[in-house]
Amino acid sequence: MTKHYAPPWPCPSCARGALKIVPNSLVSKERARSRSARDHEKWDPDWIEYIFTAWLKCNSCGEEVVASGVGGVEPGYDQEEGMTWEDYFAPRLLCSTPDMFFIPPKCPDEVSKKLRAAFTVFWSDQGAAATRIRVALELLLNHLGVKKRRKDRSGKLVDLSLHARIEEFARRDAKLGGQLMALKWLGNTGSHEGRVTKEDLLDAFEIMEHALAELIERRSEKVAELAKRLTLRHREKHK
Numbered sequence: 001m002t003k004h005y006a007p008p009w010p011c012p013s014c015a016r017g018a019l020k021i022v023p024n025s026l027v028s029k030e031r032a033r034s035r036s037a038r039d040h041e042k043w044d045p046d047w048i049e050y051i052f053t054a055w056l057k058c059n060s061c062g063e064e065v066v067a068s069g070v071g072g073v074e075p076g077y078d079q080e081e082g083m084t085w086e087d088y089f090a091p092r093l094l095c096s097t098p099d100m101f102f103i104p105p106k107c108p109d110e111v112s113k114k115l116r117a118a119f120t121v122f123w124s125d126q127g128a129a130a131t132r133i134r135v136a137l138e139l140l141l142n143h144l145g146v147k148k149r150r151k152d153r154s155g156k157l158v159d160l161s162l163h164a165r166i167e168e169f170a171r172r173d174a175k176l177g178g179q180l181m182a183l184k185w186l187g188n189t190g191s192h193e194g195r196v197t198k199e200d201l202l203d204a205f206e207i208m209e210h211a212l213a214e215l216i217e218r219r220s221e222k223v224a225e226l227a228k229r230l231t232l233r234h235r236e237k238h239k
Contacts, residue, residue, distance in 0.1 A: 017060025026054035101209040127190040134187020
């Protein structure tokens, strides 16, 4: 973000419009430790640290969202002035939080809730977001009827790990099973306090969006049926 621009995040209310920064609404303050560092002989502008708040507004329904977070200064370039220093701002909280991808209306509520919990902490705690994706994945497998237990060699019922359940699902759909396994590995990293980046999460959201489209909306099946019907209606005309 800058003082005049925010990425076009989807509106958390109507989901149709995009959030735009309200002109002159971003207010930033330099942090105390940043101000103190200015006396250091090696001080440079990229040492500057900000905290900020700003208002965003949907360009469709008018819903307003408040953003808060941190910021700093990074080098830029101006054709007339040459190198410049430009302020940037990184949200740590958006209230209300927009969906990071489209969740199908028929998605089970428990899966939707966990995904939205991941969206909420995406800005501030990437590890926690990864863990919530992992839980959403387990709930999705429950919805799909993937078994949770099986008998061991002694005939006793034992709980299946998420890894084993995904392997069970992969017998139905090997390609999608491999994609779900990637979400599980990311969730493991988040659960064990490993480093998870925002880029990792954005990749995971894209995988989950695709999985929901295939498993809940059955998009590929619908498109295949549309193509079949279209072929039957028009193929005879060109023989």
